[in-house]
Every structure is written in structure tokens, then in C-alpha cells.
Amino acid sequence: MFVTLSRIIKYGFQNFLRNGWLSTATIAVMFLALFVLQGLIIFNIIAKNAIATVQNKIDISVYFKTNITEDEILKLKKSLEGLSEVKQVVYVSQEQALAEFQARHKDSTVVSQAIQELGTNPLLASLNIKAYNPKEYATIDAYLKNESLSPLIEKVTYAQNQVVIDRLISIVDTAKRGGIALTLIAAIIAILVAFNTIGLAIYSNREAISIMRLVGASNNFIRGPYIVEGVLYGLLAGVLSFAVIVPLIIYASPYIAKFIPEINLQIYFAANFLRLFGYQLLFGIVLGIFSSFIAVRRYLKV
Amino acid sequence: MINFQNVTKTYNSHSVALENVSFRVNPKEFVSVVGRSGAGKSTILKLLIAEEKPTSGRIIFDSFEVNKLKFSQFPKYRRRIGTVFQDFRLLNGKTVFENIAFALEVEGRPQKEINEFVPQILELVGLNDKMRSFPYELSGGEKQRVAIARAMINQPDVIVADEPTGNLDPFNTWEIIKLLMKLNEMGSTVILATHNKEIINTLGHRVITLDKGKIIRDEEHGRFILTN
Numbered sequence: 001m002f003v004t005l006s007r008i009i010k011y012g013f014q015n016f017l018r019n020g021w022l023s024t025a026t027i028a029v030m031f032l033a034l035f036v037l038q039g040l041i042i043f044n045i046i047a048k049n050a051i052a053t054v055q056n057k058i059d060i061s062v063y064f065k066t067n068i069t070e071d072e073i074l075k076l077k078k079s080l081e082g083l084s085e086v087k088q089v090v091y092v093s094q095e096q097a098l099a100e101f102q103a104r105h106k107d108s109t110v111v112s113q114a115i116q117e118l119g120t121n122p123l124l125a126s127l128n129i130k131a132y133n134p135k136e137y138a139t140i141d142a143y144l145k146n147e148s149l150s151p152l153i154e155k156v157t158y159a160q161n162q163v164v165i166d167r168l169i170s171i172v173d174t175a176k177r178g179g180i181a182l183t184l185i186a187a188i189i190a191i192l193v194a195f196n197t198i199g200l201a202i203y204s205n206r207e208a209i210s211i212m213r214l215v216g217a218s219n220n221f222i223r224g225p226y227i228v229e230g231v232l233y234g235l236l237a238g239v240l241s242f243a244v245i246v247p248l249i250i251y252a253s254p255y256i257a258k259f260i261p262e263i264n265l266q267i268y269f270a271a272n273f274l275r276l277f278g279y280q281l282l283f284g285i286v287l288g289i290f291s292s293f294i295a296v297r298r299y300l301k302v
Numbered sequence: 303m304i305n306f307q308n309v310t311k312t313y314n315s316h317s318v319a320l321e322n323v324s325f326r327v328n329p330k331e332f333v334s335v336v337g338r339s340g341a342g343k344s345t346i347l348k349l350l351i352a353e354e355k356p357t358s359g360r361i362i363f364d365s366f367e368v369n370k371l372k373f374s375q376f377p378k379y380r381r382r383i384g385t386v387f388q389d390f391r392l393l394n395g396k397t398v399f400e401n402i403a404f405a406l407e408v409e410g411r412p413q414k415e416i417n418e419f420v421p422q423i424l425e426l427v428g429l430n431d432k433m434r435s436f437p438y439e440l441s442g443g444e445k446q447r448v449a450i451a452r453a454m455i456n457q458p459d460v461i462v463a464d465e466p467t468g469n470l471d472p473f474n475t476w477e478i479i480k481l482l483m484k485l486n487e488m489g490s491t492v493i494l495a496t497h498n499k500e501i502i503n504t505l506g507h508r509v510i511t512l513d514k515g516k517i518i519r520d521e522e523h524g525r526f527i528l529t530n
Contacts, residue, residue, distance in 0.1 A: 004410050018395055211391045214351060215452065216380035217408040302353060 004221060012228020022201050023233070029197040030237035031244075033190035034284050038245050040183045041276065042265070046256060047179045049263040051172050058134050058165055062144055063124040063154040066094075070125070072152060077127055083143065085136035090128040097123040124154055134169045191287060198233065198291035202226060202299070209299040223296045230292030234284030242280055303329045303491065304350070304460070309359030311345050311515075319345040321515040322359075327493065329459070332486045334502050335495045336526055337512035343495035346512075347464045350493070351385055352376050364459070381409055384453025384490075388465035390445040392437040392452075398424070399433045402452045409456060423451045427481060443474030450481050460491045467498060475501070502526040 016023050064073055073091060080089050092100075098121050105111040115122070131137055141158040158165070202209075205226075212222045246269075253266040269276070304327040311320040320342045327333050335343045348354040349361055352368055361368040366379055384405075392401050402423060403416045424430040427447040437445055446466055453461055463482060467475040479501055486492045496502065502509055502525065509524025510517055519527070 001410075003412060004407075007407055015395060205395075207391075208393050208395065211393055212404070212408075213376070214353065214380060214385055214391070215405050215408060216377045217404070218377045219374075221408055 005224075008221065008224030009228055011225035012232065015225055016229050016232050019201075022204070023229075026197050026201050026233050027237050027240065030194045030233050030284065030287070031240045033194040033287075034237050034241040034280060035244065036186055036190045037283065038241055038276075038280055040186055041279075042245075042249070044179055044183060045268065046260065046263060046265070047175060050260050051175055053260055053262045054168060054172060055134055056130075058137070058168055059128055059130045060137055060141065060156060060158045060161065062127045062129065062156050064126065064152055065154050066124065068125070068152050073125055073127065076149070076152065080127065080129060080140075080143075083140065085131050085133070085139055086129060087132045088130040092126045092128060094121050094123055094125045097121075097126065134165060134172065137165055194287050195291045195294070198230060198288065199295040201229075202292065202295035206299040209296065210302040213300065213302040219300055222300065223293065226292045226296045227289055230288030230290075231285050232288070234286070234288030235281060238277075238281040238284035241284075242277055303327060303364060304493075305360075305362040306346070306349075307360040307362070309349065309356045309361060311342075311349060311354065312357050318515050320349075320356075323512075323515070323517055324359075325510060325517060325520060327491060329491055330486070330489060332483070332492045332505070332507040333494070334505060334507060334509045334524070335493065335512065336497060336502055336509055338497065341512040342515045343497075343512055344464055345515075347385075347462050347493065347495055350460075350462060351380060351383055377408065381405075381456060382459050384450075384456075384458040384461045386446070386449050386453050386461065386463040386466045388468040390437070390442075390449050390469075392445055392448055394437050396436075397433070398429060398435050398437075398440070398448050401437070401448055402455050405452050405455050411456075419455060423455050426484075427451045441474075442470050443477060446470060446474070446478050447481065450478065450485075454485055454490070458490065460493065461485055463492065463494045465496055466494070467496065467501070479505070499526040 062076075070093065077089050077091055080086055098115075101123060102112065102115070129140055131140060137158055141156060144153065144156050144158075209222055249265055249269050253264065253269075256263065256265050306323055306325050309320055309323045310318070312318050323342070323346070335346055337343050345354065349356055350363070350368065352371055356369050359369070363379075363382070366382075368379070371379055393404065396404065399420055402420050406416050406419065421430055421433070424433060427450060429444060429447055429451070432440060432444060432448075437448070440448065446469075450461075450463075450466075453463075461482065466482070467478050470478065475498065482492050482494060483505075506523050508522055509519070509526070511519040511524070511527070
């Protein structure tokens with residue numbers, strides 16, 4: 001048993017080295033396939049972050065009439081936080097609103113003069129509401145339109161922002177769906193190309209396979225070395241594609257950060273290095289084994 | 303030892319490769335199977351090594367009923383037979399040594415035995431200086447001697463040779479025939495398919511003559527006669 005296993009491994013390496021050109025060509029194609037897949041993983045990370053960033057920017061605000069006390073507002077805040085759709089509610093008092101307003105316009109003397117002349121604080125207290133899913137703003141808006149609340153509320157921004165929110169929802173949805181479709185198509189192409197390449201490499205060995213059968217070799221003894229070769233293809237292609245992708249990410253990271261400041265690809269990559277590398281190798285090896293197994297089986301019929 | 307009982311093989315409805323063929327081969331016999339191309343010589347050998355299945359009839363080899371063997375039983379069965387082909391069928395990616403060693407490796411023999419046996423066999427076929435060569439570096443005659451060495455290394459009960467000299471010049475042809483005769487003298491049963499008249503007439507052993515899938519003659523000290 002051990003003797004046979006060690007022979008299988010020995011022959012796997014031997015075939016791999018003796019068919020240097022074929023091995024190189026196969027690894028090159030597998031490298032491309034794994035490179036595309038790794039690219040898709042990174043694309044998905046970026047897309048996911050970009051979508052989250054956009055979603056985070058959507059919110060609705062409720063402005064309260066000036067005669068409403070802070071207690072009443074905080075009570076409503078509590079009840080809003082009790083809703084399952086609501087992710088976060090932030091209370092902005094009149095004073096805070098004024099302070100923020102002044103800070104935003106500190107360079108403009110006209111604005112600060114105008115406020116001083118008014119004497120009173122013209123800004124309203126508000127609750128800033130964020131939902132888990134942008135589609136749920138309509139529900140929250142409906143909740144706020146409840147008659148018992150109407151004496152408190154001056155206005156809700158949902159109505160004015162509805163068009164923008166709806167458009168963002170549809171963009172996010174399309175981006176998600178498009179990402180999945182693109183990933184699936186590209187992954188299938190990459191897998192098929194790798195599979196066929198290994199299939200061709202083994203096709204050139206079909207005669208050897210039938211000779212081995214006629215000499216009395218068992219299927220496992222014939223198949224073993226090809227599986228070992230498949231593992232080697234996957235392993236080397238995985239290492240190679242990672243060796244190319246790491247410098248690419250380091251190079252591209254600042255450019256991507258310009259588009260989406262929230263995402264630092266380099267740090268993300270460094271933090272998940274082992275996991276991503278492990279996936280890559282695992283995927284390469286599984287693809288290699290699977291392709292070899294299927295391809296050899298075709299010629300084991302004698 | 304080997305017994306074909308009413309064996310018929312048809313590849314499709316209008317081509318009958320073998321029709322109701324029956325014969326026996328005893329241990330240590332040297333049997334030649336002759337006939338024109340397409341007479342069914344190769345089919346008999348293919349049926350014997352279970353490369354093909356008979357359409358009807360039984361094929362017995364010792365305790366094996368060959369026509370009923372399962373796919374998973376083929377390897378073990380085939381190790382009892384050494385096979386030599388017209389086109390050599392060596393593993394091109396392996397050296398001479400490895401090609402012969404392969405027949406022992408499939409049985410899981412220890413490396414020590416392999417290192418001992420393979421050079422001995424190569425000595426016997428006169429190729430011990432080509433141990434590290436690859437098949438493409440050998441002449442046709444040398445390739446066939448490697449194939450014979452591979453067929454005999456695990457001391458099979460039967461050596462089956464399908465037109466082993468078909469691709470060789472007269473000198474190499476005789477070298478190969480002499481080797482087969484030597485193996486027969488050493489105790490192996492040999493079944494040789496050929497259409498080389500000279501070989502048959504010189505051998506003076508049993509000859510089974512086939513024509514259009516039927517046995518037309520089976521003589522103890524046969525000659526090569528194709529017409530009735």
C-alpha cells in the first residue's frame with residue numbers, strides 16, 4: 001500500500017517534470033483562470049464596499065415643531081428604535097443643529113450676521129433615521145405619518161428625497177445582481193478553460209493509459225499520478241497567480257481609495273491574506289484533481 | 303488451460319469477426335494462429351486478454367471464466383498473461399528500465415526485487431546497455447525486445463504475441479521468434495498470431511488456420527497453407 005502510494009507520487013512528479021512544456025502550458029492556462037477568479041473576489045469586495053458606502057449615505061430626517069419638548073422627541077426616538085427596520089436613530093437638538101450650521105458656514109460673515117440679528121435659533125430639532133435596507137424608508141415614513149404623531153412633526157424629508165432614494169435603490173440592486181451574474185459567468189469560463197486544458201494534456205496520454213490497463217495496472221494506480229499532476233498544476237498556478245496579484249493590489253490600492261475612500265484594499269488584503277491565499281490554493285487543487293479525475297476516466301475503458 | 307467454446311464475436315450486424323470458434327491450448331504449448339488480414343487472429347487474442355468481450359460462447363483460462371470477468375477483475379487477470387503487440391505499445395514517457403519495472407510495480411512488488419529482476423531480463427533480451435534509454439531512442443527490433451521483456455518479467459503463464467514481427471526487418475524478426483521459442487522452452491505457453499509464412503514453416507509447431515472468422519485447419523505440426 002505504502003509502496004504503491006509512494007510510486008504514484010513519484011510518477012506524478014516524474015510525468016510533470018518530463019513533460020515540461022505541457023506542464024508549463026497547462027499551468028499558464030490555470031494561472032489565468034485562477035487570476036480571473038481572484039480578480040472577481042477583489043471586484044466583489046470593492047463592489048460590496050461601494051454599495052455599502054452609498055447605502056450609508058441615505059437617511060431620512062424628521063423635524064419637530066419648536067414647541068415640542070426634548071422628552072417627547074426622545075420618546076419617539078425610543079419607539080423608532082423599536083422598529084425592526086431601523087438601524088440607527090440620532091437625535092440632533094436645536095442647539096446642536098445651530099452649532100453644526102455655524103461650523104459649516106464659519107467663513108461666511110453674512111450667515112453669522114443674519115443669525116445674530118435674528119436673536120432666536122431658527123433651526124429645528126430633528127431625528128436622523130437610518131434603515132438596514134433602503135427599501136424600508138417607505139415603511140418608516142408611513143409610520144411617521146401616523147395621525148397621533150402629526151401634531152409633533154413639522155416635516156419629514158422622505159417626500160423630497162424619495163426620487164433620489166428610489167434611484168439609489170435601483171442602482172444598488174442592479175450592481176448587486178450584475179456582480180453576481182458577472183462573477184458566475186467569468187467563473188464558469190475560467191473553470192471550463194482549466195478543465196479542458198487538463199483534459200487535453202491527458203488526451204495526449206490516452207494511449208499510455210490503455211497500455212497500462214493492458215499490462216494489468218489497476219485504475220487507481222493509473223489515475224494516481226495524473227491526480228498528483230493535477231495537484232501540482234493547481235498548486236503552482238495558485239502560487240503564481242497570487243504572486244502576480246499581490247503587487248497589483250499594492251499598486252492599485254491608492255487609486256481605488258480615491259473612488260471609494262472607505263475602502264483600503266491593501267489593508268483588507270493584508271488582514272485576509274492567509275484566507276484568500278488558502279482559498280486560491282484550495283480552488284486550484286480541487287480544480288486540478290477534479291479535471292484530472294474526469295479526464296482520465298474517459299480513457300480507462302479498456 | 304485455455305479453452306474457447308463456441309466463441310462468436312460480431313462487431314456489428316454485417317461484420318462477423320469470429321464465428322463459432324472452439325479450440326484448446328495446453329500448458330507449455332507453442333501455438334501459431336495464422337490467416338489473412340481480417341480473418342480474426344487479432345480478435346482471438348483480444349478476447350483472451352479481455353480487451354474485447356465475446357458476443358456469445360465461453361472463454362476459460364484456468365479458473366477464470368474470461369467472458370464473465372468484471373471490469374474491476376481485469377487487472378489481476380491480465381497479470382497472468384504477458385502481451386506483445388505489433389506496434390510495441392511501450393510507455394513513451396518512461397525509460398526501458400521503467401517500462402519493464404512497471405509490470406512488476408502494478409503488482410506492488412518491492413523495489414529491491416525490481417532492481418534485481420529487471421537487469422536480469424534485459425540481459426536475457428540483450429539490452430542491458432539500453433536500460434536508461436527512452437523508447438524513441440530505440441530501433442523497432444529493440445522496442446519489441448523491451449516489450450517481450452515486459453511481457454515475461456512477472457513470469458506469466460501465457461505469452462500472447464499479436465503480429466510481433468509485423469513492423470520488423472527479417473533479421474529482427476528472427477531475433478524475436480528465437481526469444482519467443484526460448485520463453486516456450488523455459489515453460490511458458492506461447493500464442494503467436496502472424497501471417498509470416500516463413501516463420502510458421504520453420505517453427506514446426508501447432509498451427510491454427512483461420513479464414514473469415516472460422517477455424518479451417520488445426521494441425522499439430524502445421525504449415526502455412528491458406529487455400530483449401
